[in-house]
Amino acid sequence: MSILSKTVASYLQNASWIRRMFEAGGKLKARFGEDNVYDFSLGNPDLPAPQAVGAALRKFAERADKPFAFGYMPNGGFGWAREKLAACLSGEHGVALTADDVILCCGAAGGLNAFLRATLNPGEEVLGIAPYFVEYGFYTENHGGTFRAVDSLKDTFKPNTLALEDAIGPTTRALLINSPNNPTGVVYDEGNIRAIVALLEAKSKKFGRPVWLISDEPYRFLCYDGINPPSVLPRYPYAVCVSSFSKSLSLPGERVGYVAVSPLLAEKEELMAALNLTIRILGFVNPPVVGQHLMAGALDSHVDIGIYTERRQVMADVLSDAGYAFQMPAGAFYFFPQAPGGDDVAFVNTLLEERILAVPGSGFGCPGHFRLAFCVDKSVIRRAAEGFAKARRTVET
Amino acid sequence: MSILSKTVASYLQNASWIRRMFEAGGKLKARFGEDNVYDFSLGNPDLPAPQAVGAALRKFAERADKPFAFGYMPNGGFGWAREKLAACLSGEHGVALTADDVILCCGAAGGLNAFLRATLNPGEEVLGIAPYFVEYGFYTENHGGTFRAVDSLKDTFKPNTLALEDAIGPTTRALLINSPNNPTGVVYDEGNIRAIVALLEAKSKKFGRPVWLISDEPYRFLCYDGINPPSVLPRYPYAVCVSSFSKSLSLPGERVGYVAVSPLLAEKEELMAALNLTIRILGFVNPPVVGQHLMAGALDSHVDIGIYTERRQVMADVLSDAGYAFQMPAGAFYFFPQAPGGDDVAFVNTLLEERILAVPGSGFGCPGHFRLAFCVDKSVIRRAAEGFAKARRTVET
Numbered sequence: 117m118s119i120l121s122k123t124v125a126s127y128l129q130n131a132s133w134i135r136r137m138f139e140a141g142g143k144l145k146a147r148f149g150e151d152n153v154y155d156f157s158l159g160n161p162d163l164p165a166p167q168a169v170g171a172a173l174r175k176f177a178e179r180a181d182k183p184f185a186f187g188y189m190p191n192g193g194f195g196w197a198r199e200k201l202a203a204c205l206s207g208e209h210g211v212a213l214t215a216d217d218v219i220l221c222c223g224a225a226g227g228l229n230a231f232l233r234a235t236l237n238p239g240e241e242v243l244g245i246a247p248y249f250v251e252y253g254f255y256t257e258n259h260g261g262t263f264r265a266v267d268s269l270k271d272t273f274k275p276n277t278l279a280l281e282d283a284i285g286p287t288t289r290a291l292l293i294n295s296p297n298n299p300t301g302v303v304y305d306e307g308n309i310r311a312i313v314a315l316l317e318a319k320s321k322k323f324g325r326p327v328w329l330i331s332d333e334p335y336r337f338l339c340y341d342g343i344n345p346p347s348v349l350p351r352y353p354y355a356v357c358v359s360s361f362s363k364s365l366s367l368p369g370e371r372v373g374y375v376a377v378s379p380l381l382a383e384k385e386e387l388m389a390a391l392n393l394t395i396r397i398l399g400f401v402n403p404p405v406v407g408q409h410l411m412a413g414a415l416d417s418h419v420d421i422g423i424y425t426e427r428r429q430v431m432a433d434v435l436s437d438a439g440y441a442f443q444m445p446a447g448a449f450y451f452f453p454q455a456p457g458g459d460d461v462a463f464v465n466t467l468l469e470e471r472i473l474a475v476p477g478s479g480f481g482c483p484g485h486f487r488l489a490f491c492v493d494k495s496v497i498r499r500a501a502e503g504f505a506k507a508r509r510t511v512e513t
Numbered sequence: 514m515s516i517l518s519k520t521v522a523s524y525l526q527n528a529s530w531i532r533r534m535f536e537a538g539g540k541l542k543a544r545f546g547e548d549n550v551y552d553f554s555l556g557n558p559d560l561p562a563p564q565a566v567g568a569a570l571r572k573f574a575e576r577a578d579k580p581f582a583f584g585y586m587p588n589g590g591f592g593w594a595r596e597k598l599a600a601c602l603s604g605e606h607g608v609a610l611t612a613d614d615v616i617l618c619c620g621a622a623g624g625l626n627a628f629l630r631a632t633l634n635p636g637e638e639v640l641g642i643a644p645y646f647v648e649y650g651f652y653t654e655n656h657g658g659t660f661r662a663v664d665s666l667k668d669t670f671k672p673n674t675l676a677l678e679d680a681i682g683p684t685t686r687a688l689l690i691n692s693p694n695n696p697t698g699v700v701y702d703e704g705n706i707r708a709i710v711a712l713l714e715a716k717s718k719k720f721g722r723p724v725w726l727i728s729d730e731p732y733r734f735l736c737y738d739g740i741n742p743p744s745v746l747p748r749y750p751y752a753v754c755v756s757s758f759s760k761s762l763s764l765p766g767e768r769v770g771y772v773a774v775s776p777l778l779a780e781k782e783e784l785m786a787a788l789n790l791t792i793r794i795l796g797f798v799n800p801p802v803v804g805q806h807l808m809a810g811a812l813d814s815h816v817d818i819g820i821y822t823e824r825r826q827v828m829a830d831v832l833s834d835a836g837y838a839f840q841m842p843a844g845a846f847y848f849f850p851q852a853p854g855g856d857d858v859a860f861v862n863t864l865l866e867e868r869i870l871a872v873p874g875s876g877f878g879c880p881g882h883f884r885l886a887f888c889v890d891k892s893v894i895r896r897a898a899e900g901f902a903k904a905r906r907t908v909e910t
Contacts, residue, residue, distance in 0.1 A: 120784070173803075174574045186566075222768070366583060371619070389525055399620065
C-alpha cells in the first residue's frame with residue numbers, strides 16, 4: 117500500500133510539462149554547454165530586482181538585531197505594509213482601498229490557496245479559461261473541488277462568453293481568470309470584463325448564491341503599447357484580485373503576494389476574517405517579514421519594462437522570419453504560437469533537437485500551440501533564430 | 514447562503530482561546546497601559562535573533578542587486594542550504610543525513626501541511642496526544658482527515674501507551690507528537706520514544722501499511738538541566754521530524770522550517786518527490802529566499818538559553834510561593850499548572866481581573882490546567898507575583 121495519499125501518488129505519475137522540459141534542458145545543457153541551449157521554458161524573471169529592493173533590504177538589516185525584528189505579525193501582514201499596498205492598488209485599480217481591503221500572503225499561489233480554502237466546499241467547481249496555468253487544477257483539488265476549463269475563442273484567446281454561460285452551474289463556486297494571460301499574453305479589455313461580470317451577476321441571481329470572480333494578475337504591470345488592463349474590483353462585489361511581486365520586482369523566491377477584495381462587497385469583514393484564518397491554518401501563518409519590507413520599500417518601482425518590450429520585438433521578428441503563426445502578446449512575457457504540423461508535443465520535441473526549450477500547449481489545456489517565455493537576453497533569442505527556422509522547415513517537409 | 518466554505522464558516526464561529534486572550538489583552542492594555550498588563554498568553558519569542566542572523570542578512574544584502582538574487586529555486590530549498598541543514602541535523606539526531614533527506618519549507622506549520630497533503634487520504638485519521646497544539650486539528654482537516662487526541666498520563670503528561678494502542682485503528686495514518694511539548698514543557702525520554710515506535714511497528718504490521726510518526730520539534734534546542742531529547746529518526750523508518758527556526762533563531766515571522774526524514778525509509782525518494790510537489794501545489798512554492806540565507810548563516814547559533822533558564826526559575830518561584838500545583842517544564846517556554854478550583858476557563862478569567870493573560874487548558878484539549886508562556890522579561894513575571902497570589906486566594910475562598 118502506498119505511503120502517499122492517492123491523489124498525490126497519481127500526480128507524481130504525471131510530471132508537469134514544465135518539469136519535463138526542465139529535465140530535458142538539464143541534459144542538453146550538460147551535453148552542449150549552457151550557452152548552446154536556448155531555454156524559453158521557464159517564467160523565471162532574469163532581470164535584477166529594482167534598486168529600491170536592495171535599498172529596503174539594507175535599511176531593514178540595520179535593525180535585524182532588535183527584538184521582534186523577525187517576529188510574528190497579523191496573519192495578513194503588517195498593518196503599515198497593508199496600508200502602503202492599499203494606497204498603491206487604489207491608484208492602479210481606480211477604487212478606494214484601505215488596509216482592511218487587502219491581505220498580504222506568500223505569493224499569488226499562496227493567496228489563491230488561501231482564498232479557495234476559505235470559500236470552496238468539497239465537490240464544488242472552479243471554472244477557468246483555457247489555455248490556463250496548470251497549477252489552478254492542483255489548487256482547486258487541494259480543497260476538494262474540481263477544476264474545469266472552458267476554451268477561449270480560437271486565435272484571439274479572449275473569453276468565450278457563450279461557452280462560459282453554458283458551463284456555469286449550481287455547483288460553480290468561482291470563475292478564475294488570468295489577464296495579462298500566461299501562456300497567451302492576451303489582455304482582457306473592458307468589454308471582456310463587463311461581459312464576464314454581467315454573466316456572473318445573472319448566474320449568481322439564478323442560483324441564489326454568488327459566483328466569485330478571481331482575477332490572477334501577476335503580470336498587470338507588464339503591458340505593451342500603452343495598454344492598461346481594466347480592474348475587476350470596481351465592477352463586481354464578489355471580485356478579488358490576487359497578485360504578487362514575483363515578476364514586477366523580480367522577487368519570486370521571497371514569496372510576497374496579496375489578495376485585494378472589491379470594496380463593493382457587503383460581507384467584506386467576513387471574507388477578510390476567513391482569509392486571515394486560512395493563511396494561518398494552511399501553514400503560511402503570515403507573509404515573510406523581510407519580503408514585506410522589500411515590497412513596501414519598492415512599491416513604486418518595477419523592473420525595466422523597456423527590456424521586455426525590446427525582447428518581445430526580437431522574438432516576434434524571429435518567429436515571423438521563420439514563418440510561424442502567432443498573435444503578438446499584449447502583456448506578460450510569453451508567446452503562444454501555433455505548432456507547425458499541429459502536434460504541439462511532437463513539435464516541441466523537434467525544437468529540442470535544435471536545443472530550443474519550449475512548453476507544449478497541452479500543458480496549459482490547449483494543444484496545437486506552444487509557449488515561449490522571453491525572460492532571457494535578446495542575444496539568446498537571436499541565436500535561436502536558426503533553430504526556430506530549421507525546426508519549422510523540418511515539419512513542413 | 515454563506516460566501517464561505519462550510520468548514521471555514523464554522524471555524525470562524527469558534528475563535529481560538531489564544532485569539533480570545535489576545536483580544537482581551539488588547540482591551541486591558543488600552544485601559545491600564547502596556548506595563549500594567551502581564552501577558553503570558555503568546556509564544557512569541559522576545560529575544561533578539563542571534564548576531565549571526567543580522568550578519569547573514571547584511572552579507573546577503575550586498576548582492577541583492579544581482580539577477581536571480583531573489584529567484585526561484587527547487588521547491589524544497591537551495592541545495593547548499595539543505596546540505597548545511599543536513600550536516601547540522603546529523604549531529605543533533607545522531608544519524609547521517611544528506612541534502613536529499615531534508616526539505617526546507619515555510620515554518621514547521623508549512624512542513625506539517627505539506628506532509629499531511631502528501632500522505633493523508635480524506636477520511637483517514639491523525640492521532641495526537643492531549644494536551645496538544647490546537648492547530649493540529651486544522652492542519653488535518655485541511656486535507657480531509659480527522660484529528661483525534663488521546664489523553665496523556667495524568668500529571669506527568671507522558672504518552673499513555675495503552676490508550677494509544679487502543680486508539681490506533683485501520684484508518685490511522687499518522688501519530689503526531691510534540692516534544693519538548695507545547696503547552697506542558699514535557700520532554701519525552703528514550704523509553705517513551707521506544708514504546709511509541711514498538712507500538713507503531715506492531716500496528717503497521719497488523720494493518721498492512723505504515724503508520725507515520727510525525728515529531729514536531731521546534732523546541733528541541735530549548736531543554737533545561739542538560740536534557741537531550743532522543744530523536745525518532747534513527748529508530749523508525751516511517752518517522753519524520755518537522756521543525757523550524759522560529760524559536761531557536763527568533764525568526765517566527767520569516768517562515769523557515771524543515772522536514773527531515775528517517776534515513777531508514779526505503780521509499781525515501783518517493784516521499785521527497787511528494788513533499789517537493791505538495792510544497793509547490795499548496796502555494797508555498799518554496800521557502801523564502803532570505804530566510805534560507807539567514808538560517809544557513811546562523812545554523813550553529815541560537816538565542817541565549819540562559820535567559821530562558823532564569824525566567825523558568827523566577828516563574829517557578831512565583832507559582833510555588835502562591836501555592837500553585839505544577840510540574841517543572843523540562844523544555845520549551847511554558848508552564849502548565851493546575852487551575853485552582855478546577856475550572857480553567859473560570860480561573861483564566863480570574864487572572865484577567867489581575868491583568869494577567871494566560872490560556873485555558875481547554876484550548877489544548879486539556880481542561881483543568883492553564884498555560885503560561887514565559888517569553889517575557891523576568892521583571893514582568895515578578896510584577897505579576899501579587900496577582901497570581903491574589904487570584905489563587907480568590908478561588909480558594
